[in-house]
Amino acid sequence: MINIKDYFNANREAVNIYIEGLLKNIDQYPNDLHDSMSYSLMAGGKRLRPILVIASAETVGGVRENVLPFAAAIEMIHTYTLIHDDLPAIDDDELRRGKPTCHKEFSEATAILAGDALLTYAFEVMSNLSLMPNCSPDNVIKALNEVAKRVGVSGTIGGQMADILYEGVGGTIPLLEYIHTHKTGEMILASVLAGGILSGATDEELAALSAYAKNIGLAFQIVDDILDVEGDSKVMGKNTGIDAKNNKLTYPGLLGIAESRHIASHLIDTGIKSLAIFGERGEVLKDTAEYIIARSF
Amino acid sequence: MINIKDYFNANREAVNIYIEGLLKNIDQYPNDLHDSMSYSLMAGGKRLRPILVIASAETVGGVRENVLPFAAAIEMIHTYTLIHDDLPAIDDDELRRGKPTCHKEFSEATAILAGDALLTYAFEVMSNLSLMPNCSPDNVIKALNEVAKRVGVSGTIGGQMADILYEGVGGTIPLLEYIHTHKTGEMILASVLAGGILSGATDEELAALSAYAKNIGLAFQIVDDILDVEGDSKVMGKNTGIDAKNNKLTYPGLLGIAESRHIASHLIDTGIKSLAIFGERGEVLKDTAEYIIARSF
Numbered sequence A, B: 001m002i003n004i005k006d007y008f009n010a011n012r013e014a015v016n017i018y019i020e021g022l023l024k025n026i027d028q029y030p031n032d033l034h035d036s037m038s039y040s041l042m043a044g045g046k047r048l049r050p051i052l053v054i055a056s057a058e059t060v061g062g063v064r065e066n067v068l069p070f071a072a073a074i075e076m077i078h079t080y081t082l083i084h085d086d087l088p089a090i091d092d093d094e095l096r097r098g099k100p101t102c103h104k105e106f107s108e109a110t111a112i113l114a115g116d117a118l119l120t121y122a123f124e125v126m127s128n129l130s131l132m133p134n135c136s137p138d139n140v141i142k143a144l145n146e147v148a149k150r151v152g153v154s155g156t157i158g159g160q161m162a163d164i165l166y167e168g169v170g171g172t173i174p175l176l177e178y179i180h181t182h183k184t185g186e187m188i189l190a191s192v193l194a195g196g197i198l199s200g201a202t203d204e205e206l207a208a209l210s211a212y213a214k215n216i217g218l219a220f221q222i223v224d225d226i227l228d229v230e231g232d233s234k235v236m237g238k239n240t241g242i243d244a245k246n247n248k249l250t251y252p253g254l255l256g257i258a259e260s261r262h263i264a265s266h267l268i269d270t271g272i273k274s275l276a277i278f279g280e281r282g283e284v285l286k287d288t289a290e291y292i293i294a295r296s297f
Helices: A004-024 A031-041 A048-059 A064-085 A108-126 A137-150 A156-165 A173-198 A203-230 A251-255 A257-273 A276-294 B004-024 B031-041 B048-059 B064-085 B108-126 B137-150 B156-165 B173-198 B203-230 B251-255 B257-273 B276-294
Strands: none
Touching (some): A004 A048, A031 A064, A031 A108, A031 B156, A048 A173, A048 A203, A048 A276, A064 A137, A064 A173, A064 B108, A108 B064, A108 B137, A137 B137, A156 A173, A156 B031, A156 B108, A173 A251, A203 A251, A203 A257, A203 A276, B004 B064, B031 B064, B031 B108, B048 B173, B064 B108, B064 B137, B064 B156, B064 B173, B108 B137, B137 B173, B156 B173, B173 B203, B203 B251, B203 B257, B203 B276
């Protein structure tokens, strides 16, 4: 029996130490660039995506040490999307992870470049074979390609674009599902697949991980929508009620809180079922899925 | 004897056809994202960086077909830097390659995401081994890592950040050299090295290519500074006189036109000398260097 909170804490700590090491390898000049990257990256995120990279690796028999570069890189990519989404021209948010957003703390120009730099550094880290001496170069490049695909037009960025286009316009559940699965789901899928691929998962294992990730990824975003309605901004570390203010398409907005919670629970159950082939090894991923849904209650 | 204009035209055509094929592989939805990426990428650039990838490959015995994915990817990266640099929060430019800049034609939000998407797609293309069946995966990942390093904090983005920080503040030649070698030089170096690495260049060949690229990269940016003073905006396809308007650090601003031209010529000569080990095979890179300096007269 693993205590999932201890597991999260231990891995969050390991990821943070690893990221701090990577930040030391970045040119300190120009200071503003280094400082803004570090500011947003070390603002105290939950590190859910890196933990999923590690948990997936361990589920298929891999070890944390080998996948830390990808875990850190995906957190950098996640952070860059937050920095750019918060910009005045996009969501115009002033608070993130309990602190002023990057463009409020530094400047808009610096925030644009800090985001670009985190995305670019993520790919530099993922292609640095010396950081992954125990991974085969073939698996490294396959995992990198998977990440690139899922955080681009067919994934995260496509979802974000649609989110902006339909703000205030309204829409249907299929459109909202497109936005959520792309904007949030694909990066969660990339995390889980990268951990598996780097650890030499079989095609059958990757299919199971993929089914798991697709379900929990959508559930995670539905829960996020619910928390934006019901959550306390002090606990969340970001302003709440933002979706309603911005007329964003959300599950609670279209279906109400109770039905949204019901759909999220169902997705979590389906995701957990796809872990069957892993037997006891699937426990951490199962507990992680349950943690996601528990956030909404 | 190669006619360098014919060589440029033939390779520009091949690169454009290849890029058009890559654009067809991108999700057409959301339209705004696809359209803005295509708009900026197909706006009629000179394709100098892709041509350098190809020319370097051929100089060490490689073939164009094998390096087209990297050639196209580096042009995407170049285009993303232009889109983001033109944003209101950075250079606030309205004209680029003879057309409205991306954020003027679409919107600021779309331009931020189009830039992000081009950068991400570049890494997806560079890590797609099926596009490079004749390259070793080891060389592909090595070349990708080289590109990532040189377009990040220690390269392009670091240079751009310094450029912004010192706008209107003034500075010295060493600072300006930092800005130019980083903002422009490192991507030219990445182009030349990628072509060489993918084609199996020896360490000695890579050292020669590197010395060549560092010299012509700085010369290229000095010539660009000169053209911003002396060029015709109709011929250039972008507004001129922008550097002076924005109080940018430039070579002509610090040293005058004549001295700037002299330095650029000297850099070109030094770059050409480092091609000696290639004998006749170095002819295209030599002619390319001469073309760069000829633009300033």
